[in-house]
Amino acid sequence: MEFTIQSPIDMHLHLREGAMLERVTPLTAEHFSAAIIMPNLVPPVDNLERLLQYRKEIEAARGDHAGEVFDPLMMLFFRQYSEAELIAAREHIFGIKLYPAGATTNSEAGVKALDEVEETFALMEKMGIPLMIHGETHGFVMDREKEFLPVYENLAEKFPKLKITMEHITTRDAVGLLDRYENLYATVTLHHLVITLNDVAGGLLNPHLFCKPIAKRPEDREALLQAALAAHPKLMFGSDSAPHPISKKECCGCAAGLFTAPVCLPILVELFEKHNALDNLQAFVSGNAQRIHGFTAASKTVKLEKLGMQVPERYGDVVPYRAGETLPWAVTDIS
Template sequence: MSQTSLPVSPDRGASAAGAADAPARIRLIRPDDWHLHLRDGAVLRSVVMDSARQFGRAIIMPNLRPPVLTTEDARAYRERILSALRQACAETGEAPAFEPLMTLYLTDRTTPDEIRRASDCGFVHGVKLYPAGATTHSDAGVTDLLGRCRATLEAMQDCGMPLLVHGEVTDPEVDLFDREAVFIERVMQPLRQAFPALKVVFEHLTTADGAAYVTQAPGPIAATLTPQHLLYNRNALFKGGLRPHWYCLPVLKRETHRKALLEAATSGNPRFFLGTDSAPHPRGAKEQDCGCAGCYTARHAMALYATAFESVGRLDRLEAFASLHGPAFYGLEPNRGSLTLERVANPIPHDLPLGDEVVVPLAAGETLGWMSLDAE
């Protein structure tokens, strides 16, 4: 693919008239990533620095094999992440401060006692709901949330432990593009009625239905938004042929949904905040007859978000979305450091090292108009 400008929607031109007056640099309170996949082993060692260079903290997804089921599993995984970071720092001479915020993988067998242990430990910050079969490594997920997990959800509500949801039903009779809207009806609404004080994060929101629900729903609810869902609609999957590196779950939706998500992200509403869902997969695992889902965005995440916010003339609202709303919801202080974004041509590599293989990042071979400098 040749190097071109990032292909966002026609409304990107809305801010073109003011481009000459736009800042050459933006300094933000150091942001956080509230939805991140780091994997394990050699892959972890390859990707951890990409996130640490930009983000002060990240909510780490627990869908390893085997999954992170207990507080002790989370403790061990956290140490592996920090060890990989120390190794990367020794190799590069860098020393970014980065704190992994751990999560547990919710199953039909997760106990209230385990929730209480996680709440007391200080390093587990959420419990992840994967409906069984919804996405990568979700085969151990929940089969009946209110039927099998009611006591566990009660403990989470009592402890103030957030439930982080992959918001899609897995019913094969439901169209792939409708699964988020049906999840709201079948799962979210009954869940909120049964546990109105439970903190819920609707992760990687993809539809106008979801944005409207999170905006209007009572109680402590929020949503993360990915760069790919703010920048692309489902046409990106098929531009010039089938493009597997734009395939993620939940899948990209219609342009009307993309615009609704971008409006939510840039609205200033504190219920919406940054979560990349960056998910590294080897090129060969994506480029095959049954390729896996996930977009790798960690290396250039903040440049992607800046591109999205600039497309509607709202760069002034990027800091709140990236650096303030998430900590407020999770009950944490904003980071003390800062991150600077510079307006400069930023060619995205065609591939990046991933253990013994390579990963193709989102927008590979294209050029962004922003680049993040090392965090301070």
């Protein structure tokens, strides 16, 4: 039994820097045709020089995969940018990622007051630069996304031509917004289609399933899953694969994020097969993103077969999602 995906795209990916970048980049470069690279480094990727340098490091880290197709779709970290800066950056970036200050890993440099940066939104709207947002308030952890939704609504109304993506949505309410604002889109991770808070803290505490935004309630997971299985036309796959060394996960005060990059495609096929929705997977992991953002991903054909994939316990010092398990599907050919 086999299944083929054309040009899969990861619309939300963390590659980090240095040794971690070198470790994890090939794993995505192998399976995906392109990936949106998150700019929340320290310091953030908030100028063209740093962005081009980061892109070079990613290209170098692809290593053995340098000959293969893989486009890092570069993102600037949101700050107030001048028109000259945006004009210079335009051809090098896919979009700009906005973090409310302090909302997640390395977001301390993020935005504190959205109404003070509207000039930049207006420029982005005029120039057709997409805005991606980590949409969480600083409220109670289970309410942070829901509390942020009015911000999305305000922005969508105020800048009707600005393409706004709600990144890694986790709630039923966020899914509901997709049908109410023409210019609102969303990405969703693999893990938020599968886990709830129960998996993080319902039995023993599981730091390897701790992420931001935190996994929510069963009815939220169900809404996300149904939208993904239906390949909702405004929803895109974005793994939010976020590697942390095990020393930062199995400790007091563990870092947020799941490392899913090497298992995304096998598990997506497993999930969509289980729900008889394999026909919609191509749109969810590639087609929707290309249509929404009007680009053509480089051709890459990924074949999966039901031959079993033994997930390693570790990739270096990073524990992947479903470490040690045997997944039914494995990537067996890439061309």
